[in-house]
Amino acid sequence: MPGLIGFTKNNSDITSKINIVEKMQDIITHLPFYTKDPIYDDELISASRTHINIIQKEIQPFEANNHLIWLDGEFYNQTELIKKYNLAAGNDPEIFHAIYGKEKSFSFLKDIDGIYVVVLYDRNNKKVYLINDRYGYRHLYWTVIGKELAWSSEIKAFAEHPAFKIEINKRSVDDFVNEGYLSGNGTWFENVELLPPASILSWDINTKTYELNNHWDWGKISLISEATDRREIIEELYRLFLQAVERRCSKKMVMGIELSGGLDSRAILAAYPEKYKPLHTVTFGKAGSSEKNIAAEAAKLKGSIHHEFEISDKNWIHPRLNGVWWTDGQKNLKHMHGIEVFDKIKKIYDVTMTGNHAIFIKGGYSNNNLNELDMLREKQNRHINMGARLRQFYIELRRPFLDNDLMFFTLSIPGQMRANMDIFNPMLLSKFETYFKKLSYEAYGLPISSPKVAIVFNRAIRGAKRRLYNRGICSNAVEGYTDYFQWTRNDPAKSLILSILNNKDAIYPEFVSREKVARDLKSHFYNKINRSEQICRYLTFEIWLQQIFENKFRPERNLRC
Numbered sequence: 001m002p003g004l005i006g007f008t009k010n011n012s013d014i015t016s017k018i019n020i021v022e023k024m025q026d027i028i029t030h031l032p033f034y035t036k037d038p039i040y041d042d043e044l045i046s047a048s049r050t051h052i053n054i055i056q057k058e059i060q061p062f063e064a065n066n067h068l069i070w071l072d073g074e075f076y077n078q079t080e081l082i083k084k085y086n087l088a089a090g091n092d093p094e095i096f097h098a099i100y101g102k103e104k105s106f107s108f109l110k111d112i113d114g115i116y117v118v119v120l121y122d123r124n125n126k127k128v129y130l131i132n133d134r135y136g137y138r139h140l141y142w143t144v145i146g147k148e149l150a151w152s153s154e155i156k157a158f159a160e161h162p163a164f165k166i167e168i169n170k171r172s173v174d175d176f177v178n179e180g181y182l183s184g185n186g187t188w189f190e191n192v193e194l195l196p197p198a199s200i201l202s203w204d205i206n207t208k209t210y211e212l213n214n215h216w217d218w219g220k221i222s223l224i225s226e227a228t229d230r231r232e233i234i235e236e237l238y239r240l241f242l243q244a245v246e247r248r249c250s251k252k253m254v255m256g257i258e259l260s261g262g263l264d265s266r267a268i269l270a271a272y273p274e275k276y277k278p279l280h281t282v283t284f285g286k287a288g289s290s291e292k293n294i295a296a297e298a299a300k301l302k303g304s305i306h307h308e309f310e311i312s313d314k315n316w317i318h319p320r321l322n323g324v325w326w327t328d329g330q331k332n333l334k335h336m337h338g339i340e341v342f343d344k345i346k347k348i349y350d351v352t353m354t355g356n357h358a359i360f361i362k363g364g365y366s367n368n369n370l371n372e373l374d375m376l377r378e379k380q381n382r383h384i385n386m387g388a389r390l391r392q393f394y395i396e397l398r399r400p401f402l403d404n405d406l407m408f409f410t411l412s413i414p415g416q417m418r419a420n421m422d423i424f425n426p427m428l429l430s431k432f433e434t435y436f437k438k439l440s441y442e443a444y445g446l447p448i449s450s451p452k453v454a455i456v457f458n459r460a461i462r463g464a465k466r467r468l469y470n471r472g473i474c475s476n477a478v479e480g481y482t483d484y485f486q487w488t489r490n491d492p493a494k495s496l497i498l499s500i501l502n503n504k505d506a507i508y509p510e511f512v513s514r515e516k517v518a519r520d521l522k523s524h525f526y527n528k529i530n531r532s533e534q535i536c537r538y539l540t541f542e543i544w545l546q547q548i549f550e551n552k553f554r555p556e557r558n559l560r561c
Contacts, residue, residue, distance in 0.1 A: 001326065001392045002028050003072040003153025004119050004140060006040075006047025007161070008128060008205050010148075021046040023160035024152060030326060030393060030555065037061075040068065044205050045121055045128060054253065054350050054396045062093035065101060066123040069093045072153060073116030073138040074396075076247040076403070081111060092116070106131070106200055109215040113247070113404040117195070119151065126205040134216040135376070135402055136197030137385045143192040149203040149210065155187050155328045159548065166548065167191075173511045177537055180332050181383035188329060188544070197377060218373050221411050233413060234427045237361070237406075241427075242271050244403030248353055249276040253396075256280040256349030257304070258338070259295035260481065261442025263362075263421075263428065264355025266298050268400055270432035272353075277303075280349045284309040284338050285481025291442050292481060301435055307348060309341040313487040316340060317496060321543060322555040326393050329544025331386040334484055334536035339390060346394040356380075356388050357401045361410050363418030372415065421448075442480070472528025484532040489525060497535060498525075500542055507545040508538060 005024040009017050018041050025036055029050045037049040037060050049060050049070050061068040071093045075081065082089060085108070087098045096118060099108045112133065117140040120129040130142060130151055142151045146163045158164045167190040175183045185194040195201060198216035203209075224233075245268055249255060257272070259265050259281045272279055281304040283295035292308055299306035319340045320333035327336075338345075345352075357380055359365060365372045391397050400406070410418070417423060425448045428436045437449045444450070445458045469485065487493055500506065501517055508517070517538050524531035546552040 001139075001153060001389050002030065002034055002050040002052060003138070004047070004049050004070050004117060005152045005157050006045060006070075006119065007145065007150035008045050008148045008203065010043075017041070017046050020161055021048060024157040025050055027157050027160055028152070028154045037070075044123075044126065047119065047121070052392070052394070052396070056092060058091055058093075060093060061121070062091075062097060064097055067097055067100070068121040068123070069097055070119040071096065071116060072118075072140075073114060073133070075112055075114035075116065076398075077111075077113040080113075084111065093118075096120075106215055109133075109198075109200075115399065115402065117153070128203045128205065130195055130199065130201040130203075131215075132195055132197065132199055134198040134218070134404070135381070136195065136199070137381055137389075137399075137402070139389070140195045141187060141192055142195055142201065143189075147208045154326075155189055155192050156325075156548065158189065158192060168511065168545075170511060173541070176330075176332075176541060177512055177534075180533065180537060181379065181386070182330055183378060183382065197381070218376065218411060221408060223414050224412050226414050226417060230417075230423065230426070233417070233423060234430060236409060237423065237427055238431045240403070240406040240409055241267070241400070244400040244406045245271040245353070246273055246276075247403060248398035248400055249273060250351065251276060253351050254278075254280065254349040256282060256345070256352045256395075258352055258354060259283045259298055259306075260355075261289075261291035261294035261440070262355065263424070263436070263441055263448070264358035264401070265353075266355075266435055266439075267358070267428060267432065268353050268355055269298055269302050269304070270428075270435040271400075272302070279304045281306045282309070282341075282345055282348065282352075283307075283481075284311055284341055286311060286483055289481045290440070290445075294440055294442055297439055298435060301439075307345075309338075309344065311337070311340055311482065313483075313490040313493065316482075316487055317493040321553050323390055324540055324543045325547050325554055327386055327390060329540055329547075330382070331390060331540070332533070332536050333540045333543070334532060335383075335387055336390055337387070337482065342391060342394045349395065351396045351398060352391060353398050353400060354388055354391075355401065356384055356399055358424075360407065361401065361418065362421045362424045363415060365415075372411065470530040472530070484536070485530045488532045488535060494525070497521075497539055500546075501535075501538055506542055507549060508542045512538065512541070 021039055025048050029036055034050055035053045039048045040061055055074050060070045075092045081095055085099050085102060114133055115138050116133050117138050118131040130140060140151055140153055141155050143158060145161055152158060159166055169186055169188055169190045172182050172186045172188050185196050198214045200213045200215055202211045257265055257269050281299040283292050285292050287310055296306060320336045323336040323339045324333055365375045388397055429449055438447055440446055441448050444455050446455055520531040520534050523529040524535055543553050547554050
């Protein structure tokens with residue numbers, strides 16, 4: 001997504017270096033409504049920012065006391081920060097600078113509740129700092145090019161630097177083909193890394209060396225006693241959840257929520273304060289889906305202004321080619337749900353709140369031998385978060401379930417207590433009964449208030465239907481808002497997939513066996529076995545390679561920035 005770009009340099013050939021950063025900025029300026037900040041350039045660094053003109057509208061860098069700050073993202077607890085550090089009111093870069101000036105260190109980062117990345121250029125000590133929040137979900141990538149530090153919010157920008165050589169990271173290929181997302185801090189490019197969560201990367205311009213340190217460790221959270229009264233836990237969870245939602249509301253922007261048939265976005269809807277209305281809600285999916293019906297009922301209960309959009313076999317595939325480019329090929333295009341209507345949603349509201357990452361409150365990783373902290377850094381960041389970030393090419397996005405206080409308390413509850421939604425569901429039923437007692441949960445096909453035996457039985461039936469569906473039997477048996485098994489087997493997707501993956505000039509066979517791809521294509525299109533997930537991974541990878549190396553499948557650009 002758009003954001004920050006720049007690099008350190010020596011003072012030779014300054015004009016050409018300005019030209020490089022202009023090209024880096026241009027390639028992450030995707031749509032006509034984006035705003036480019038002026039390029040900052042001195043003898044030591046060139047840098048700038050591109051943004052979507054919703055938050056942080058003031059021109060950056062913010063400059064004071066020989067400190068220059070570029071900030072992508074936002075803070076949600078400005079009031080608390082201003083009070084604690086006795087500051088004058090200001091925007092986020094001003095707050096960051098004021099506290100840094102008082103503290104003379106980065107110890108204050110633990111107090112910021114936000115999703116952000118910061119580039120701080122300290123001219124006094126000739127250092128550049130790359131800093132992000134404890135989740136790292138606003139991505140910033142970095143590399144060293146010819147002994148100089150370079151950074152960008154999108155990896156494609158590095159290709160605009162004449163000294164950067166593109167080399168595909170084969171481990172990332174294996175990750176994407178086998179798991180569907182990139183792992184760790186790896187990217188498609190060798191020697192380009194994602195800045196890890198809770199990082200302070202300090203680059204010494206004089207010595208051309210760096211240090212990488214963490215400012216937060218989730219592993220140090222102490223667990224509460226399992227003997228703690230569950231009613232007390234539910235009360236505190238409820239209080240923190242309400243606080244998390246309200247912190248992310250604004251009267252200065254038009255607010256929205258994407259609703260589905262699930263629990264997470266509906267919980268945010270139920271907790272949304274009346275004083276911040278009007279509230280818009282949006283749902284999208286195939287015609288007649290139960291997800292859309294449940295979402296419409298929930299919106300009616302809240303009295304929100306509700307909008308529905310249809311996704312079908314006719315309109316889903318082509319917008320996702322743009323999505324591959326925007327996400328640097330890191331998001332399987334199969335999972336770019338809703339990209340077909342993001343331009344329409346932008347006309348409705350400025351900021352959406354998403355139920356992503358509620359899985360920790362629901363205990364989804366706590367009963368299957370998975371390390372929750374690894375999931376927070378890995379699948380939730382590199383996979384789930386990439387879908388959320390796709391929206392931020394059009395609108396801003398806020399995640400109440402990643403509120404610092406709420407997440408801290410959530411992870412202090414022993415996993416076995418949270419497992420199977422044993423804390424989350426009772427909170428929903430006791431505090432938001434209107435929205436959950438009678439209205440179905442799509443994954444169950446029943447309300448969460450239903451007897452457990454009925455839920456278990458219903459889920460077993462639905463699971464059996466899905467297995468038959470994936471074998472090409474009972475094609476209409478599966479609920480949900482998409483049908484990629486069928487959609488990939490219908491035109492225009494079918495023709496596009498086969499023409500790209502069967503092309504004799506395809507690039508992917510340098511990294512992935514053409515025979516393996518051919519077997520999956522045969523299973524999917526001729527044996528009617530669902531291989532849509534795997535095929536869309538191959539397709540995403542090939543499109544990305546074509547975009548990078550052949551300049552094909554790139555979005556048409558009509559910029560008036």
